[in-house]
Amino acid sequence: MTRAAFDLKESKIKIIDLAFKYGYDSPESFSRAFKSMHGVSPTKARKAEINIKSFPRISFQVQIKGDVEMNYRIEKKDSFEMFGISTEINDVGEEAYIEIPQFWQKCINDGTIENLRKDAGVCEETQVHATIYNRREEMFSYMICYYLPDKDIPSSYKKLVVPEHTWAIFSTGVCNDGECDIQSIWKRIFSEWFPNSGFEVAKGPEFEMTYYRGNNKYEQEVWIPVRKIG
Secondary structure: OOHHHHHHOOOOOOHHHHHHHHHOOOOOHHHHHHHHHHHOOHHHHHHOOOOOOEEEOOOOOOOEEOOOEEEEEEEEEEEEEEEEEEEEEOOOOOOHHHHHHHHHHHHHHOOOOHHHHHHOOOOOOOOOEEEEEEEEEOOOEEEEEEEEEOOOOOOOEEEEOOOHHHHHHHHEEEEOOOOOHHHHHHHHHHHHHHHHOOOEOOOOEEEEEEEEEOOEEEEEEEEEEEOOOO
């Protein structure tokens, strides 16, 4: 069903042909199985804004892998601009998973994030985002950021123009404050999702988007620029 979802998103194959391709006797039985896994019918799954699920192939080692779903969607977006405060991150081993939280804590403690919200013209409940860009050997740039407002901003901020891209967008789902495990999403994207997806990483920035969903609940998304292989 993971491969069937990719086919629906990326081709114009008829549902009846897709059903037979994956061994179903009828479009109806295929549609029932598809909806049971993805929560939507095959027809609705073709829409760009619909989230579908990806399960990596199950492999038997010391433990069974591939049994935890990933929620994702493929979406094309026009160019946009971001602004924020940037730092350089060590990309060797697990260092990034240590340095990035430290950078966030520093920016919270010194008022940088509060000032960023004010300069963006958004309220306290609006969550700021983050982007990884300028990847190079053993380093990358990391910016805590928000969409560039239609007004002047202090010159101390970094600006980033993001060109038009097709994005693979992965969601943590809605979770309580502090419980969104976005680091696990990052690790699984490259080890599990890409090998089965028919996509490869395109050149461009990558994003961590955070949204407040009310009642002390949040959702985070990882945005990766992608292009079809072949």
